[in-house]
Amino acid sequence: MDRAFEAALYADTDAALDTGASLLAADPAADAEVDRRGREFVASAWRRGWQPADVIRIVRRELDDVHLRLTARLVLDESATGSGQRPTPRWSAQLDDLKALAESPPRTDRFSYATAVLELYRLLLSLPTLEPLDRQPSTSVPRHPESRMLARIRALLAKAEATGFPEEAEALSAKAQELMARHSIDEALVAARAHAKDAPGACRIGVDPPYETAKAVLLDAVARANRCEAVWNEALGFSTVVGFEADLEAVELLHTSLLVQATTAMTKAEAAQRKGGRKRTKSFRQSFLAAYAHRIGDRLAAVAEAQISETRAEHAEGGTAAGASVDELLPVLAARDVAVREQVTRMFPDTVTTRVRGVNDAAGWQQGAEAADRAQVGARPRLPS
Known part of the structure; x- marks a missing residue:
């Protein structure tokens, strides 16, 4: 042998x-x-x-x-x-x-x-050496029961992926992001009130071909909207997402759902183009996904900021179950942002930015942006619980 x-x-x-x-x-x-x-x-x-x-x-x-x-x-x-x-x-x-x-x-x-x-x-x-990710979860951080919340979020996103009606998908995705943002804020406030020594963790999410760059940009947009940062390893086909545990869970769920929704919308857009006698190519698909990622990032960031403002208003009126005052919220979130950035710097001291190449199809860009608008996760009236 x-x-x-x-x-x-x-x-x-x-x-x-x-x-x-x-x-x-x-x-x-x-x-x-x-x-x-x-x-x-x-x-x-x-x-x-x-x-x-x-x-x-x-x-x-x-x-x-x-x-x-x-x-x-x-x-x-x-x-x-x-x-x-x-x-x-x-x-x-x-x-x-x-x-x-x-x-x-x-x-x-x-x-x-x-x-x-x-x-x-x-x-x-x-196999080369990678940055180690795993650490035992902190036992000092009191956590809300997550299974029910995550089950609701998964159910909402599954419905958004399955529906054939853009307006319904938009409302369902908005509700899911709203729940994610609220869950993240509550987790941060509970940890701060308990003076828990919680720290950022990390996970790896696959970025599969084709159109890896556009998909990595979409993942980066979802990560930033959920108070995380993503570092793409093009050679090995994954991005490492750094953030606090509740935020990492949100990124994994939302990215998967939005990727499904984007692919479905792109397929429908291509079919419509072919019916009109216009042949579409790799450039159309790359441009479509790049525009979708760019636009959805703006929408996600907007709903995240809206959720912070809503939570501050609720605290000012009488507080929440977390028991933190309105004066505590922004410093707590700012401290978490700093902790995530420091962790990224420790894990990846040498990073470079990359550009999305092959984005030169105007129709693909326009339709990708329109699809992101339909799937936007901006502020919406609350759906029935």
Whole structure:
């Protein structure tokens, strides 16, 4: 087996891969040791800052379905060994997402299986070191019960994605952002009143092709509107979002929903253009998504500011359940903004800005902006609870 690994993993030729796969396929007694080494490679990825969702994302991007299923099984097997990785809620949720994928192991001949295993191990060995994200949640921060609130937000966004009526999607998305903003403010005030030593955390969100730059801009707009900051890693296909936990949850939910809504609107716009006899291209789609991201960022920022003003007015009239006065609100939020910025600087001391290239289709830009207007999340009358 050592000969097989030496031949296949530390040389990048097809001939070396075939040699290693042949050696493994001819020795069934080596299977257990092959699995053990695979778990070691997975554990090594954790030590380099990777998380289960990150590994799955890069395998899906670089390899095939058979490798994806092998990876899911290896990750779950490694987690069951108690390697010392702290089981934070986000980490545990990522493991739960892998269970269905690991239930159907690939069935193939021994040579093909050994080849897939070695291809996967090559990739795992090549993974670079990432910024570590996970930390144990603070136990000193009193938190509102989140499950009911997040369930309401998810339900609203699911309806916004499913409806065929732009006005209804707009109202539903507005209500969801309103709930997110209020939840974030309440969390900040409760933590401040308890003098809790809460700190920003971070999560990674995949930015998949095509049109990655426009999608990363959309994620950045959602992050900023929810008091977070996003740093895009173009080479590895994800953005790292830094913020407080309630805000990170809001970004994950809202970004996913708006991306679905934007894609649906873009598809309808293209269909209408084709009916009019105008052929649309990659430039149209890139311009559409870039305009959508730009305009939706303005709308999200506006509703966030409106929510702060509304909360201040409520506090001035008699306070809220958080028990904080109107004089406390802005300093608390400002302190959180500073903490997020400092955390970004510590994690990413060297960042550069990038431009969205290929945005040169006027019709695509106009229709993308109009779609963002229809999905805007500005101040709206409250929907029935």
